[in-house]
Amino acid sequence: MLATDTQTAAAPHAAHGKRVKMKATEVEVYYSEKRALNKINLDVREHEVTALIGPSGCGKSTFLRTMNRMNDVIDGCRMAGKILLDQQDIYDPNIDVVQLRARVGMVFQKPNPFPKSIYDNVAYGPRIHGLVRSREETDAVVQKSLERAGLWKEVKDRLHEGGTSLSGGQQQRLCIARAIAVDPEVILMDEPCSALDPIATAKIEELIDELRTNYTIVIVTHSMQQAARVSQRTAFFHLGDLVEVGDTAQIFTNPNDERTQGYITGRFG
Amino acid sequence: MTDIVERPQGVASRGAALGVHATEEAQKRLKRRYASEWRFRAYGLTAILISITALAVLLWSIVGQGYTAFTATTMSLTVTVDPALADPGGKRAQDDLRTGDFQGIARAGLRSVFPDVKERSDLRALYTILSNGASDAIRDRVLDNPALIGQQITVRIPVASDYDMYAKGFAAKTPKGGESRLSPKQIAWFETLKADGKIHSSFNIWFLTSGDSRQPELAGVGGAIIGSLLTLAITLAIAFPLGVMAAVYLEEFAPKNRWTDLIEVNINNLAAVPSIVFGLLGLAVFLNVFGLPRSAPVVGGVVLALMSLPIIIIASRASLRAVPPSIRQAALGLGASRVQVVTHHVLPLAMPGILTGTILSMAHALGETAPLLMIGMVAFIVDIPSGATQAATVLPVQIYLWADSPERGFVEKTSAAIMVLLAFLLAMNAIAIFLRKKFERKW
Ligand SMILES: Nc1ncnc2c1ncn2[C@@H]1O[C@H](COP(=O)(O)OP(=O)(O)O)[C@@H](O)[C@H]1O
Ligand SMILES: [Mg+2]
Numbered sequence: 001m002l003a004t005d006t007q008t009a010a011a012p013h014a015a016h017g018k019r020v021k022m023k024a025t026e027v028e029v030y031y032s033e034k035r036a037l038n039k040i041n042l043d044v045r046e047h048e049v050t051a052l053i054g055p056s057g058c059g060k061s062t063f064l065r066t067m068n069r070m071n072d073v074i075d076g077c078r079m080a081g082k083i084l085l086d087q088q089d090i091y092d093p094n095i096d097v098v099q100l101r102a103r104v105g106m107v108f109q110k111p112n113p114f115p116k117s118i119y120d121n122v123a124y125g126p127r128i129h130g131l132v133r134s135r136e137e138t139d140a141v142v143q144k145s146l147e148r149a150g151l152w153k154e155v156k157d158r159l160h161e162g163g164t165s166l167s168g169g170q171q172q173r174l175c176i177a178r179a180i181a182v183d184p185e186v187i188l189m190d191e192p193c194s195a196l197d198p199i200a201t202a203k204i205e206e207l208i209d210e211l212r213t214n215y216t217i218v219i220v221t222h223s224m225q226q227a228a229r230v231s232q233r234t235a236f237f238h239l240g241d242l243v244e245v246g247d248t249a250q251i252f253t254n255p256n257d258e259r260t261q262g263y264i265t266g267r268f269g
Numbered sequence: 270m271t272d273i274v275e276r277p278q279g280v281a282s283r284g285a286a287l288g289v290h291a292t293e294e295a296q297k298r299l300k301r302r303y304a305s306e307w308r309f310r311a312y313g314l315t316a317i318l319i320s321i322t323a324l325a326v327l328l329w330s331i332v333g334q335g336y337t338a339f340t341a342t343t344m345s346l347t348v349t350v351d352p353a354l355a356d357p358g359g360k361r362a363q364d365d366l367r368t369g370d371f372q373g374i375a376r377a378g379l380r381s382v383f384p385d386v387k388e389r390s391d392l393r394a395l396y397t398i399l400s401n402g403a404s405d406a407i408r409d410r411v412l413d414n415p416a417l418i419g420q421q422i423t424v425r426i427p428v429a430s431d432y433d434m435y436a437k438g439f440a441a442k443t444p445k446g447g448e449s450r451l452s453p454k455q456i457a458w459f460e461t462l463k464a465d466g467k468i469h470s471s472f473n474i475w476f477l478t479s480g481d482s483r484q485p486e487l488a489g490v491g492g493a494i495i496g497s498l499l500t501l502a503i504t505l506a507i508a509f510p511l512g513v514m515a516a517v518y519l520e521e522f523a524p525k526n527r528w529t530d531l532i533e534v535n536i537n538n539l540a541a542v543p544s545i546v547f548g549l550l551g552l553a554v555f556l557n558v559f560g561l562p563r564s565a566p567v568v569g570g571v572v573l574a575l576m577s578l579p580i581i582i583i584a585s586r587a588s589l590r591a592v593p594p595s596i597r598q599a600a601l602g603l604g605a606s607r608v609q610v611v612t613h614h615v616l617p618l619a620m621p622g623i624l625t626g627t628i629l630s631m632a633h634a635l636g637e638t639a640p641l642l643m644i645g646m647v648a649f650i651v652d653i654p655s656g657a658t659q660a661a662t663v664l665p666v667q668i669y670l671w672a673d674s675p676e677r678g679f680v681e682k683t684s685a686a687i688m689v690l691l692a693f694l695l696a697m698n699a700i701a702i703f704l705r706k707k708f709e710r711k712w
Pocket of ligand 2: 061190
C-alpha cells in the first residue's frame with residue numbers, strides 16, 4: 001500500500017521533469033492522541049495546481065495546514081515527518097514561522113476579510129513584512145494585487161470602503177489579493193468556493209488558472225468537477241491516508257485504487 | 270397534556286377525509302396554545318410593570334426628599350467690620366485677621382436689625398439664625414481685602430439649618446408631641462427678615478463644591494465627589510491594564526491545560542467574593558503590613574481595583590472570544606506574529622466590549638461602600654482632598670454617614686447625595702451603551 005503511494009507520487013514527477021516546490025515525507029498529524037494523517041508522501045510541483053480531494057474528515061485541511069504550519073496554533077496538535085520547501089525543512093527550528101507564512105500564503109473556506117477598508121486589507125501583509133516603504137509603493141502593490149485577483153476594475157473607485165461590504169465572491173477574491181500582496185511562492189486554498197454561488201465560483205476558478213503562471217497552488221475541494229477543471233494533479237485522501245496521487249486526467253479516468261474509483265463514481269453517478 | 274392521550278382515539282374515530290389539523294379538536298388545541306402564549310406574555314408584562322413601578326417609587330421618594338437640598342436659604346446681612354473685633358492688634362497681618370472675632374461682628378450686625386431685642390436669653394435665641402458660615406463669609410471677605418475693616422459691608426450668608434428647614438416648609442411636619450425646633454419668637458424674627466426682603470432662596474452651589482460639615486447647611490458632597498474621582502482614577506489605572514493584559518494572555522496565548530483551568534475557576538470565584546472581604550484584605554495588607562495611610566483614596570482605589578479585576582477580566586475575555594477565529598487565521602496566514610494578530614486585529618475589535626465591561630465595573634466600584642468602611646474611609650472629613658494619599662471620603666460612604674445623622678437638615682442632603690451618585694452612575698452607563706451601539710459590529 002505504502003509502496004504504491006510512493007511510486008504513484010514519484011513516477012510522474014520524473015516523467016514531467018517539473019521542479020518539486022514542496023515535498024511531504026512520512027507526514028503524520030495527531031490531535032491529542034488521535035491520529036488524523038498516516039504517513040503522507042506527496043510532491044507539489046512548481047507552477048501547477050494540485051487538488052486535494054476526499055470525503056469529509058479525511059484530513060485534507062489538516063494536511064494543507066501542515067504546509068504553512070497553521071497547525072502550530074492548534075492546541076494539542078502534533079506532527080511527525082518532514083515537509084520541504086525548496087529543499088528546506090519548514091519544521092526546522094531555525095525556520096521562522098512568520099517568514100514561512102509569507103512564502104506560503106493561505107486562502108480560507110469562508111471569505112474572511114479584515115473589518116477594514118479594501119485598501120488596508122490588501123496593504124496589511126506588505127506593511128507587516130516591511131515590503132513597502134512609501135505611500136506610492138503601497139498604492140502600487142495594492143493595485144497590482146487587486147489586478148491579479150481580477151478585482152481591480154470592480155473596486156478601484158471604492159478602495160476605502162469596508163472589505164466586508166463586498167459580495168461573497170468579491171470578498172474571496174479580495175482575500176486572494178491580500179494573499180498575493182505579500183508575494184508568496186505557494187498559495188494554499190481550503191475549499192475557497194464552498195461558500196460561493198456558481199458565477200462567483202467560475203470567476204475564482206478562472207483566476208486560479210491564471211495564478212498558476214506565477215504561483216504554485218494547492219487547493220482543497222469538495223467538487224470533483226472543480227478539481228478536474230482547475231488542477232493538473234490530484235491527490236485522493238481517505239481516512240487519513242493518501243490513497244492515490246497522479247495527473248488529474250488519469251485520476252478521473254483511470255484511477256489505480258478502487259477506493260478512488262468508488263469515490264469518484266459515487267459522486268458522479 | 271391530555272390531548273396526547275386522546276389523540277389516538279380521535280384519529281381512529283375520524284374519517285380519513287379530515288386531516289389531523291382540520292378537526293374541531295385541532296381548533297381547541299390551537300385555542301389552548303394561544304391562551305397559554307397569551308398568559309406567558311401577560312406574566313412577562315406584569316413583571317416589567319412591577320419593576321418599573323418599584324423603580325418609579327424609589328426615584329420618586331429620593332427625588333421628592335432630595336430636590337430641596339439643591340436650593341439654599343440665604344440671608345443678606347449688613348455688618349460693620351469693627352476694627353476692635355476683626356483686628357485687635359491693629360497690624361492687619363493675615364494671621365491676626367484669621368483669628369479675629371468675626372462671629373461677634375456678625376452678631377452685632379444682626380442686633381442692629383433687631384434693636385428691640387435686649388434680653389440675654391432672647392439674644393441667644395436670635396443668634397441661632399446665624400450659621401457658622403456667617404463668620405467664615407465675613408472673614409473671607411476681609412482677608413481678601415483688609416481695607417474693608419472699619420467699613421460697612423453686606424454679605425450673603427446661609428441661614429442655620431433649622432431656619433432653612435422652616436423656610437422650606439419642613440418645620441410644619443414636626444411630629445405631634447415633639448417639640449418644635451424653633452420657638453414662636455424665632456419664627457417671628459425670621460418672618461420679619463423675610464418681610465424686609467433679606468431672606469432669599471437660591472441654587473445651592475455650595476452643596477456641590479464644599480466638603481462635609483457638622484452643620485447641615487454647610488455640608489456638601491464636593492469632598493466626596495473629589496474623593497470618589499481620585500479613588501476611581503486609581504482603580505481604573507490599576508484594574509484596566511492588569512485586567513486586559515490578563516484576559517489577553519489567558520485567551521490568546523495561554524495553553525489550555527489544568528493550570529489555566531484552575532486560574533479560570535479562581536477568577537470566576539473571585540468575581541463572586543463579597544466585597545467586604547476585599548476590604549478586610551486591604552486593611553490587613555495595605556494598612557497593617559505596608560503601613561499606607563488610612564482613609565486614603567490610594568488604598569481605596571487599590572482595594573476596589575482588586576474587586577473590579579475579575580469582572581474586567583471576565584468581560585474582556587468574553588469580548589475577545591467574540592472576535593471570530595477567522596480574523597485570527599487570516600492574519601496568521603499572512604505571516605503576522607501572534608502579538609501582531611492581537612494588537613492589530615483582535616484587541617481593537619474587542620475594545621468596545623472591553624470598555625463597556627470596564628465602565629460597568631467602574632460604576633459598580635463607584636457605588637461600593639463596604640470595603641471602604643474597612644479601610645477607614647468612613648471618617649468625618651471636612652477638607653476637600655488634594656491628593657490620593659490624603660484622607661478622603663467617597664459618595665456612597667458620605668450617604669451612609671449622613672443617613673446616620675439625626676439632624677433634620679441631613680435628610681434632604683442624604684437624598685440629594687444619592688441623586689448625585691445616581692447621576693454619575695447613569696452617565697457612566699450611558700457612555701457604556703453609547704460605546705456598545707457605536708462600535709457594534711455584524712460579522
Ligand atoms: N482542531 C482539531 N482538533 C481535533 N481534531 C481535529 C481538528 N481539526 C480536525 N480534526 C480531526 O481531524 C480529522 C481530519 O479533519 P480535516 O483535516 O478537517 O478533514 P477534511 O478537511 O478533509 O474534511 C477529522 O477527524 C477531524 O475530526
Ligand atoms: Mg476541511
